[in-house]
Amino acid sequence: MEPIDLSPVERRVWRAFPAGTPLDLRDGDDDPEHGGGWGASRTLRASVLRKLLLRPAVDGELAALRVNGARITGRLDLRYATIPHPVRLSGCRFDEEPELYGAHLRQLNLSRSFLPGLVAQTIRMDGVLRLTECRVPGQVRLGGARLAGALFLERARLGDDGAPEEVLHLNHSVIEDDVWAPSLEARGQIRLNGATVAGMVNLRQAVLLTPGGRAFDGENLKVGSDVVATGARFDGEVSVRGAAIPGLLVLTQARLSDATCALRATSAVIGEVWLRDARVDGTANLLRGRFGLLHAAPDAFGGTVWLDGLTYGLLTPRLPAKARIATLERDEEGYVPHAYEQLAASYRQAGDDRAARNVLLAKQRRHRSTRPRYARLWGYLQDVTVGYGFRPLWAAAWLAGLLAVGTAVFGPHPPAPLKADEHPPFNALFYTLDLLLPIIDFGQEKAFKPAGWHQWLAYGLVIAGWVLATTIAAGITRTLSRQ
Template sequence: MEITDPTPAERRVLAAFPLGEGVDFLDGADDDPSAGAAWGPERTVRAEVLRTLLLDGPVREGRIAGLKVTGARITGQLDLRYGTVAHPVRLRSCHFEQAPELYGAQVRTLVLNGSVLPGLMAGALRTEGSIGIVGCRVAGSVGLQGAKISGAFFADGARLGVPGGTTGEPVLKLNHAEVATDVWAAGLVAHGKVLMNGATVGGQVNLNDAELYAHGATALHAETLVVGTDLHAMRLRAHGRVNLSGARVPRQLEFAHARLSNPGGQALRVSSCVIGELWLRDAAPVEGVVNMRRAQMDLLHVPPEVWPERVSLDGLGYRALTPHLPAEQRLPLLERETEGYLPYAYEQLAAAYRTAGDDAAARTVQLAKLRRHRRTLPWYARLWGHVQDAAVGYGFRPMRAAGWLLALLCTGTLAFTLHHPPALKPGEAPDFNPPFYTLDLLLPIIDFGQEGAFAPRGWYQWLSYLLIATGWVLATTIAAGITRSLNRQ
């Protein structure tokens, strides 16, 4: 296209392009591109002029041509669909009347930092360098779905969407995009869904200090996201669901000091994820359900006070827990399971304590598991469970049995010392020994020859029955406890 009747502003751009020089229209540091609709012709450039330069602009030998414009008002639509742009594009602090259209285009690098746009349509874009929308204010959607970015994507401090907007369209589309290095969006403010499902990022994703607003909906949709190193979201403010189901984060998923809120729904979903370390250090209590079903992690750092009232932990696997706390502070979480009693959750917690070398805490968890399981049994099984619990703590408190036996031994010894039972065969009976007679009654296997030689009467006979029955109960529960201990080994 031949450029006719260029304005003074366009003449400056035309002269600077083949030299790779920049053109700055800003009138002072306080010049705000949001007021760009009122800028006059002295800083207005037609989008069709820029398109002509980028697709077929002049190149001067020995110089690297490039479009470098700051503080311009760009009228019309910059339409580069399926085009090949061999020059860098840097349009900083500009005011766009219409959303640029770059679907399927190939560019060297694209920088729109500080600009104001109604939207950006760049699905399937290919770049040899980076894309930057740092500090941009975009009323509509930034569409980079399926893009392949050989460098990084920068969106630090960008403002996307309109507060209270109800269009339902994601304000940032990075779904199925491939970013060779990093996604850097610290301080991003998004009024609407941020879409990253199926994206692949070679380095890290940085959402530190970001604010995501999607009340009652999904604020961050990043299912099956694959990250090369870390996903940092320190001090994140998410009003809506954060969905990372199926994501792969080999190092840290960092939510320290974050505030996750989605009352009445899921606030955080990391089900089926593979994560090196998940950190919720010093985060605010989560408002909404946390879903970690079938996730696998090396380290889980979540203080007890951060967990919400309802969690879903079925199949969650982890190797270590930090900070290291007594089991009594971790166990209440397992009572909040949405699916009810889950044996695996208790086994996993006990395994983490054993890995840390805290066998006492592991036994406490195993005991809590059996007590929780008892509530699911019929009444007669619950009754027998209470007996085992009181006697030996289901085998995890074996010293209780010794205490019970000692108490019964003392009781029987005192009673039979005060009243010797008569011998069945006076001429053949051994000398009566109250302690060993009581042991004969208590221990069903050992025979000291006392029980069969003497026959108590009256209430002493009832006492002997009680000692025999209690001895059988204790012997059974002790045997069950020993078996359980051997199975754990």
């Protein structure tokens, strides 16, 4: 039985409901954002819709509320209600934010509608929740929601210049499909803290603006596949701290900017992170992150980086070690040994041992810069002579040069023998080798005694030999300890 106080348009909706007949109220002026002036022929009271939705279904009919282009006055209060019928209120204007706290619905479609806000914490949805192209200047509160289908937010506009800091709250929600939000525009924070998304989070070409705040909060977010934000723009921090993303985090061609921290992925476990042609203007905090693959050119990071504890399997694109080392030297914490070891391990995994050695050499040089001035001398000596053990051929070059000098000096002017009647024939080459090599004994050094400045040259060769031997031994020890 119909209520007797229904308006003509409400009566049409009431009669269309039992069979799920669509009702289109559009008349040419169809922008719901400016629908405050829609007349009585398009106006429905929220209280009437509530009574209609709470009606039991008629046997043999598939009831549904399908209305397009209506103005809904009053507050649609469905708190804790169980609505077994599909609800589609598309292109509608809500004068007040709907109250769906704790409600249980089969499916809800509010596409292209204007809502001051949406209160729907702990809502249960047997199907999808569609907010496609919605305009919501206030908050969409879906904390603790459980959706058996997807959440659609493509081309939606959330918040405005005077909006609260948080415009979409999905904390601890469970979505058993995708969060589908390409081209979403949000002037305020998007929060998925502790949320679980069985499918993917799609933010392609999205624009999230929270200057000085957090634009995207995905801390402890768990997704079944990927988070894709190709070409997106984030003005404010993007945080996926502690997130578990087994597939891809795609920030290709994205722009991230924040005065303090533009990207935070601390302790996140991610299959692949793609920053191809991306730009991160602000600090990138990747502490203790674990990535299977990291695709990031050095110029992707416009600010400082935090890399201590970061591990990754492959690092692409493949670049010379010098280009990657420059990024490590911008670490906010200064000298971070683990960052160098991880980069070297990545080069070794790719089969580029030479690049790995260059990285480890850079590590020793950076470590030297952190030591007191008096302690740097030994480091400089190891660097010049054998490149901290990573340039063994340098030692050979030094030995060859010193050997040539000694041979050239002692050859024309042999030193006097210690015992005139007991000495081997003098050989300038092997005499110099005896001076340079502290372990090998050719019998020349003990048989002859130089004098004058030749004696000082001999002392210098002995000292140089010991220094070379010590630095070579230190380099070999360092190499063996890494192995």
